Amino acid sequence: MRVNTEKQKLIVIGNGMVGHHFLEQLANHQKSTSFEISIFCAEPRPAYDRVHLSEYFSGLSTEDLAMGKTEQYQQWGFELLLNDRVEEIDRKNKMVSAASGITRSYDQLILATGSYPFVPPIPGHQHERCFVYRTIEDLDAIRSAAVNAKTGVVVGGGLLGLEAANALKTLGLEAHVVEFAPGLMATQLDDGGSTLLRNKIEDLGVQVHTSTATELIEEVDGRLCMQFKGDRKLITDMIVFSAGIRPQDSLAKSSGLQTGERGGIVIDSSCRTSDPDIFAIGECALYENQIFGLVAPGYSMARTAVAQLVGEEENFTGADMSTKLKLLGVQVGSIGDAHGRSDGAAAITFVDEQSGIYKRMITDSTGKQLLGAVMVGDTSEYDSLLQYHLNNIELPEHPEQLILPAAEGATPTLGAAALPATATVCSCHNVSKGQIVDVIAGGCHSLAEVKEVTKASTGCGGCTALLKDIVDDELAALGMEVNNHLCAHFPFSRQELFHIIQVEEIKTFAGLLERHGNGHGCEVCKPTVASILASLWNEHILEQSHVGLQDTNDTFMANMQKNGSYSVVPRIPGGEITPEKLIVIGEVAKRYNLYTKITGGQRIDLFGARLEQLPEIWSELIDAGFETGHAYGKSLRTVKSCVGSTWCRFGVQDSVSMALLVENRYKGLRSPHKIKMAVSGCTRECAEAQSKDVGVIATEKGWNLFVCGNGGMRPRHADLFATDLDSETLIRYIDRFLMFYVRTADKLQRTSVWLENLDGGLDYLREVIIDDKLDICVELEAQMKRVVNTYQCEWKTAVNDPEKLKRFRQFVNSDQSDEKIIFVKERGQPRPATVEEIVETAESA
Amino acid sequence: MSLAALQQSNTNSIAITHPQWLPICQRSDLVNNSGVCALWGDTSVYPTEMFSRANKIIEQRSIALFFLPDQEQQLYAVDNWDPIAQAGVIARGIIAEMEGELTVASPLYKHHFRLSDGVCMEDSNIRLATYPLALYEDKVYIGCNKIQ
Numbered sequence: 001m002r003v004n005t006e007k008q009k010l011i012v013i014g015n016g017m018v019g020h021h022f023l024e025q026l027a028n029h030q031k032s033t034s035f036e037i038s039i040f041c042a043e044p045r046p047a048y049d050r051v052h053l054s055e056y057f058s059g060l061s062t063e064d065l066a067m068g069k070t071e072q073y074q075q076w077g078f079e080l081l082l083n084d085r086v087e088e089i090d091r092k093n094k095m096v097s098a099a100s101g102i103t104r105s106y107d108q109l110i111l112a113t114g115s116y117p118f119v120p121p122i123p124g125h126q127h128e129r130c131f132v133y134r135t136i137e138d139l140d141a142i143r144s145a146a147v148n149a150k151t152g153v154v155v156g157g158g159l160l161g162l163e164a165a166n167a168l169k170t171l172g173l174e175a176h177v178v179e180f181a182p183g184l185m186a187t188q189l190d191d192g193g194s195t196l197l198r199n200k201i202e203d204l205g206v207q208v209h210t211s212t213a214t215e216l217i218e219e220v221d222g223r224l225c226m227q228f229k230g231d232r233k234l235i236t237d238m239i240v241f242s243a244g245i246r247p248q249d250s251l252a253k254s255s256g257l258q259t260g261e262r263g264g265i266v267i268d269s270s271c272r273t274s275d276p277d278i279f280a281i282g283e284c285a286l287y288e289n290q291i292f293g294l295v296a297p298g299y300s301m302a303r304t305a306v307a308q309l310v311g312e313e314e315n316f317t318g319a320d321m322s323t324k325l326k327l328l329g330v331q332v333g334s335i336g337d338a339h340g341r342s343d344g345a346a347a348i349t350f351v352d353e354q355s356g357i358y359k360r361m362i363t364d365s366t367g368k369q370l371l372g373a374v375m376v377g378d379t380s381e382y383d384s385l386l387q388y389h390l391n392n393i394e395l396p397e398h399p400e401q402l403i404l405p406a407a408e409g410a411t412p413t414l415g416a417a418a419l420p421a422t423a424t425v426c427s428c429h430n431v432s433k434g435q436i437v438d439v440i441a442g443g444c445h446s447l448a449e450v451k452e453v454t455k456a457s458t459g460c461g462g463c464t465a466l467l468k469d470i471v472d473d474e475l476a477a478l479g480m481e482v483n484n485h486l487c488a489h490f491p492f493s494r495q496e497l498f499h500i501i502q503v504e505e506i507k508t509f510a511g512l513l514e515r516h517g518n519g520h521g522c523e524v525c526k527p528t529v530a531s532i533l534a535s536l537w538n539e540h541i542l543e544q545s546h547v548g549l550q551d552t553n554d555t556f557m558a559n560m561q562k563n564g565s566y567s568v569v570p571r572i573p574g575g576e577i578t579p580e581k582l583i584v585i586g587e588v589a590k591r592y593n594l595y596t597k598i599t600g601g602q603r604i605d606l607f608g609a610r611l612e613q614l615p616e617i618w619s620e621l622i623d624a625g626f627e628t629g630h631a632y633g634k635s636l637r638t639v640k641s642c643v644g645s646t647w648c649r650f651g652v653q654d655s656v657s658m659a660l661l662v663e664n665r666y667k668g669l670r671s672p673h674k675i676k677m678a679v680s681g682c683t684r685e686c687a688e689a690q691s692k693d694v695g696v697i698a699t700e701k702g703w704n705l706f707v708c709g710n711g712g713m714r715p716r717h718a719d720l721f722a723t724d725l726d727s728e729t730l731i732r733y734i735d736r737f738l739m740f741y742v743r744t745a746d747k748l749q750r751t752s753v754w755l756e757n758l759d760g761g762l763d764y765l766r767e768v769i770i771d772d773k774l775d776i777c778v779e780l781e782a783q784m785k786r787v788v789n790t791y792q793c794e795w796k797t798a799v800n801d802p803e804k805l806k807r808f809r810q811f812v813n814s815d816q817s818d819e820k821i822i823f824v825k826e827r828g829q830p831r832p833a834t835v836e837e838i839v840e841t842a843e844s845a
Numbered sequence: 846m847s848l849a850a851l852q853q854s855n856t857n858s859i860a861i862t863h864p865q866w867l868p869i870c871q872r873s874d875l876v877n878n879s880g881v882c883a884l885w886g887d888t889s890v891y892p893t894e895m896f897s898r899a900n901k902i903i904e905q906r907s908i909a910l911f912f913l914p915d916q917e918q919q920l921y922a923v924d925n926w927d928p929i930a931q932a933g934v935i936a937r938g939i940i941a942e943m944e945g946e947l948t949v950a951s952p953l954y955k956h957h958f959r960l961s962d963g964v965c966m967e968d969s970n971i972r973l974a975t976y977p978l979a980l981y982e983d984k985v986y987i988g989c990n991k992i993q
Contacts, residue, residue: 488942520941522939526941544877547879548877548878549939550939552934552938552939552952555937560937562953564932811884811907812910813869821933
């Protein structure tokens with residue numbers, strides 16, 4: 001037997017989402033080191049998220065969409081050849097050659113060439129204002145053409161076509177959809193669903209022309225004229241073709257690999273083509289005469305190919321093509337045999353024309369198995385119906401209950417416990433219920449941990465609610481109390497306590513404890529209740545009834561450092577400061593021998609103040625016009641900003657003024673955890689707003705609002721919440737968002753984790769904040785107004801109140817300082833002495 | 846002031862058990878349901894004669910005084926020095942009930958020390974010294990065995 005120590009040469013052609021997933025899976029496999037990998041990519045940039053491509057128009061950058069990062073590939077030791085199209089595969093000599101002239105030999109080859117948009121051969125389709133919708137370059141071209149356009153037409157009324165129509169609408173165009181077939185989304189929807197979708201889309205201002213065949217496109221007076229069959233015409237400024245995709249199989253064809261009659265590289269269940277050393281995965285592959293134009297089956301093929309390469313047993317045996325998505329704001333879902341074409345299929349239909357909801361389920365002849373379903377307008381039952389379908393779970397006695405509007409408590413829901421261990425919960429990352437159960441048994445006891453470890457529901461997020469049910473159910477089954485009580489002293493969650501305190505207008509901890517708690521309280525409930533009281537009634541935190549509740553930082557309105565001294569952070573709104581004020585900070589620091597450091601939030605932190613020095617230091621700062629920076633509180637910290645259009649040649653809005661407005665509005669707001677914000681003056685995003693709880697980024701038309709990001713231990717990119725807002729709407733949304741967070745978050749829960757645990761996620765948050773689904777926005781705004789109107793600089797109040805100042809004595813019976821606090825110098829500034837240094841000092845004394 | 850009066854007042858049951866009581870601060874220096882820090886053994890505060898018989902055997906100590914006006918025992922005193930955090934910060938902790946016991950949660954690393962005997966709830970090998978306190982009229986007194 002020959003021992004082969006040489007590495008296997010592997011070439012991957014194509015770097016789309018599936019190609020990238022393949023590489024990621026391989027890189028994370030322990031056998032990845034036995035391969036030498038080269039990747040050819042015809043596009044100028046590595047893989048990006050095409051599923052969310054349309055969001056490129058609503059504010060996401062190419063950076064946001066990026067999946068494959070060049071540095072990542074370098075780290076993995078892969079060779080990535082960008083902007084280079086492979087032109088020939090020499091199967092005899094096992095070589096590929098690319099347009100640039102580069103050649104590489106291979107032992108195994110992966111074709112992940114994807115697909116290309118089909119453009120019907122209508123005369124005139126090559127006109128420079130005709131586009132397709134596939135790559136970032138396509139979108140760039142559409143965006144520049146839209147600048148001088150009024151009207152845009154999308155040819156194709158399928159899933160992607162409607163996405164494209166939405167994009168045109170976002171760009172401010174009057175949008176039309178032209179579809180050859182009699183209905184929209186003909187593949188996924190039946191007639192009833194399709195009709196309802198059409199009505200809804202037309203209500204949104206998109207004009208739909210079905211059963212319409214385009215015969216000619218010609219330029220007339222500088223505009224485009226579309227000539228339809230039957231002598232109808234439509235004048236437009238640009239056309240986007242989105243009439244389906246075709247597998248990119250030309251390279252396979254020219255190298256003699258077997259392809260399908262209507263295109264597609266033929267593969268078997270191991271994802272091998274007719275040449276056993278060549279695999280094909282993703283949209284270019286044809287399995288059992290079917291092309292899989294969704295990302296989940298493509299990922300599944302990628303995993304199969306990796307398994308085959310490293311000698312593991314895994315096969316691709318087709319995939320479920322069910323989908324759930326939101327098109328132009330309309331929820332649409334399609335499961336299995338949506339058209340009811342199976343033998344003996346029977347349908348149950350529910351139509352609510354008033355609310356615009358259409359639901360139809362297809363069962364087998366016995367009514368026990370779910371074969372398919374269509375949902376338009378409301379997809380809330382999608383998850384459970386999909387599980388019934390995929391796992392052949394027997395339907396309940398009255399299956400119609402599953403799609404009927406819930407009568408009070410009557411809906412039979414599919415409990416997480418009923419799912420078999422093999423049930424796929426997250427199809428994006430192929431996570432089964434069994435895997436989730438295992439990680440919970442292995443010690444992950446929160447939704448966030450389970451998400452982090454399994455990656456479940458981090459793809460499209462469609463399974464979030466189901467995942468939460470499974471986690472809750474499993475924790476309960478393990479005998480763990482799923483208990484959100486604040487602590488032993490209050491049998492309520494923070495949210496419930498907030499409600500109680502608000503409704504009963506409770507003003508003190510003692511009052512709350514007497515009515516709703518037990519015992520004496522602890523370091524968990526006291527600061528939490530203090531924070532709720534402050535959010536609601538905004539009394540000074542050092543009032544007699546509140547002072548014993550505060551964490552030390554709030555009590556002394558400064559941040560305790562390791563040796564018991566404090567740091568002081570004056571507010572510098574938006575990071576803007578006059579030279580005079582800078583000098584004052586310097587003078588104060590010098591006078592009190594404080595260590596100074598610039599913070600990440602564009603302020604200056606003064607360290608090493610002794611407790612008894614705090615009032616004097618603050619008197620001086622207040623005299624110079626400073627206010628407290630709340631660096632010690634669970635409250636608004638800073639609003640970071642760039643200089644914006646005032647100075648910067650790229651800036652499109654005055655980001656500093658906006659940052660000042662925002663910071664001065666929300667300063668002093670006490671919240672479940674600290675809140676950080678930023679405002680950037682253009683999409684270059686120098687203020688790093690997308691890493692903040694609230695991020696604002698200027699656009700040509702106004703402001704984009706991002707929410708729920710954070711840095712720190714578990715960084716999270718903020719989500720784009722709303723686009724092109726005027727200043728007034730922006731502030732209104734932030735008011736509502738913050739108050740909703742303050743009301744409903746758990747103790748010490750940052751906005752990021754809060755959102756991850758929020759049922760319905762970002763969509764739900766938008767419904768609450770933008771659509772006012774819960775009918776609470778007036779109240780949220782009023783509550784915020786109250787906080788804004790009752791703002792006081794806590795330090796200013798304190799330095800003018802001798803009773804409050806009494807608290808700032810090191811010793812109540814002596815003027816001495818704490819001798820145990822000792823500083824030494826380093827780099828010209830003081831720092832706390834180490835234990836060894838303290839011992840030395842004591843000995844020499 | 847009259848020590849006899851203090852001992853008989855029974856303001857605090859511990860009072861009678863200690864032969865020597867020294868004033869440490871004013872009642873108004875205390876903060877309800879919270880802590881303050883006092884220096885004990887500071888000769889600038891107490892007249893020297895108070896310490897003459899003890900020959901200054903008492904070194905200066907920072908002591909954390911807690912005042913719980915609604916409890917049966919209203920006053921507690923423990924060392925202010927947190928031996929885990931290596932800083933004098935105990936008086937600035939939150940009074941926390943833990944497993945039915947009254948404790949103070951140290952502000953730096955949140956260890957709990959039982960107010961009654963100073964034992965650390967997370968590690969019973971660690972213990973803060975405790976001191977008897979008594980309230981009489983407008984003053985707080987600390988009980989001392991060493992000064993007879």
